Amino acid sequence: MQITISGGKMEGVHAAPHDIENPKDPLQEELDNLSPLSPLRCIYRVPKRLRWVNEEAYTPQVVSIGPLHHGKEHLKAMEEHKKRYLRVFLRRTGVSFSDYIQMIKEKEGRLRGCYAEPIEFGSDEFVRIVLVDVAFVIEFLLRNYSSDYRQDEDDYIFNKPQMLCDVRPDLRLLENQLPFFILQDLFKKLFPSSHQLPSFLEISYYFFGSEINSKGKEKKFKQICSSGEEVQHFVDLIRILYLPVEPKPEEGLNSIAVPNVTELVQAGVQFRVRTESSDLFDIKFSDVLMWCSPISNPGIPTIEP
Template sequence: MEGVHEAPHYIENPKDPLQEELDNLSTLSPSRCIYRVPNRLRRVNEKAYTPQVVSIGPLHHGKEHLKAMEEHKKRYLRHFLSRTRERVSFSDYIQMIKDQEGRLRGSYAEPIEFGSDQFVRIVLVDAAFVIEFLLRCRDSHCEGDDYIFNNPMLRWDVRPDLGLLENQLPFFILQVLFNTLSSSAHPRPSLLEISYYFFVSQVVRKGKAEAFYEKYYTEVEVQHFVDLIRILYRPLKSKTRRELKTTAVPNAAELLQAGVKFTVGKGSNIFDIKFSDGILEIPTLIVADTTDLAIRNLLAFEQCHKRGEDCLTSYVFLMKRLAKTPKDVELLVEHGIIENWLGSTKKISTLLHDLGTGMILDHYCYAPLCENLNSYCRTRRHKWMANLRQNYFNTPWSIISVVAAVILLLLTFIQTVCTVISVA
């Protein structure tokens, strides 16, 4: 037909929109370590993952309830710049961060929507604020216009926000800026050391943290503050991991009835739980107001940043089984396993139960321990012995009464035998 022409073969067909989307997909960075908390966890306790006072990094930047702190963060930046103005200019800091922009963006598990200039400014303001805040906490010193430190309640409100998974900057960029600070006559502690002493109070366990500090200070690369707290919790030796069969284990009251004895673990790591010869050894866990927030963010990091370790998730699963009821909590408090700073045993039982909600456990670190406990409880002899101890030998007077009864029974038996012999 006249007027109808085929398109020349050399003209390519336009790309399908889906093909364009596929071509433009960003590459997942292997260095990602800062995540949005999954909804299955966030639904249980939204507040535990959301900054209440100050945003750090891009994920919560610009939120209405956090805008009041932006001016104070800039005051901290101004003071930070004054520490190095003779050697490092404002534009130098901007360039330092621009040089690291690709690595910074790659540290976040999701694409950052801010443009380059705004993203760099956010990182500079927030990184300077964090460094200044840590230094002022360490030195117990504040400037006359320091609204945060002149308001003790606000200072304590800032602290927990720095330990939230979604409220992080990569540690390496803090280190880059910290390295520019001038050294005084007295050597300044490293950024890692300052961070360590700031966050070690959030590690809810008994015992000395120095052993962890000495080991990890030199051997481990910290990714951000939540990772630092995770390192302080982490066991010195990797635990045996098995494919998950069951997490079932009797609660504390049932274990006691089966003859299991509880004792406080001597180690300084909460994961170092042992069972041998009927004795369950558990290091003391401090349960305070900050426990919920600290452990939830550590759990969220462990759930998102899967590297073959489920130590904390395994621990929470075990403890929520042991402390199933307020009565179980009372027993654990009585034996020094739990140090109760909340006051209510019911609150602790509920807290441990809620911490495990929404968690996915691939490898259970305490599988061998649970198998041994279950095997011990199935042995009737242990229950009989426990019943004797708890009902007949639980006080000195009851022991004396039982011994007296046995002696009386023996004497009666001997007398009867003698009577029979004499009659015969």
């Protein structure tokens, strides 16, 4: 080892060698190559703290939609049936396979930007995943909307009612979504007004609306149609339909940190179901209870959701 003395100090004994050919630190290169966060992000992974409670509640059990769960072993059985839907879909629309590929390829950047995390699949594989899943979702909703579209004798889902019940909850999972815009755009392009079909928003509402027990959901749906309010995906559509038609007026109350339900129950608050209303936001406070427990104080109100 060669040792040099400079300014009365010995250098070179413990010093790491310098990379003359590549002076930039690898971490600096990573910082320089970080891509900006997309403002289109709307499809996220469910946090682990929620998964710990019930893993299956957030994981598709029958069919994968989109890239986040694609390829999982327990979902592969449905892939063949999705491709059968694709084959019928191409015949129904009269569009060629290559043209369909190109339609989705043109939207790839925007599609990837809708997912909160980078998609591991390459361009060709990602486009194929979206291609199959878009055709499946549109074809599925059409067949659900009217029996006129169920002319396929090999329909694995609608020929077996139990399968319909199994597919339905998978389409409501946040991680199992396609951006709404790609479904709506292709539906408009492949089914022009001359087909006299309802809009994609209408056939989506027909499928999901039957499960939504919310006061004024029909009026809320009409507001979405008339205002052109942007829907991000199916979970977002369900969320919007549960919102109150007219927000309650503010009464000048100061915002406070509200304890969660568990903490309120532990403090002595009693919750009662109000059978006369189905609006999740219709919460009322009743008379004060004049009793206390070891963990509560006198004067705890009863909340009636």
